[in-house]
Amino acid sequence: MAHVISADCISCGACSEECPVECISQGDEHYIINADECIDCASCAGVCPVDAISQA
Template identity: 65%
Template sequence: MAYIITDDCISCGACAGECPVSCISAGDDKYVIDADTCIECGNCANVCPVDAPKPE
């Protein structure tokens, strides 16, 4: 089960910098995770200041 980024995202980019497979990118109003590339490591959730990344 991949991670998703909820509407709580404040677009700080902390998650993208921690992703070892570069599956997180900036969307129109928040960051998004490519579920096909996500390896479910949880690094994004560990660094997010607003707990936006959640397991799908």
């Protein structure tokens, strides 16, 4: 199951830089994860400074 980024995201970009499959991109209001490409490794969640990333 893919991870999701909540509205608590501060758009720092740390998650995008950490993602090994490059499935995280800047959305209209905050970063978003492409669920079809996410491999559920949780690397992004480990680097988020505001804990805005969780499993869907």
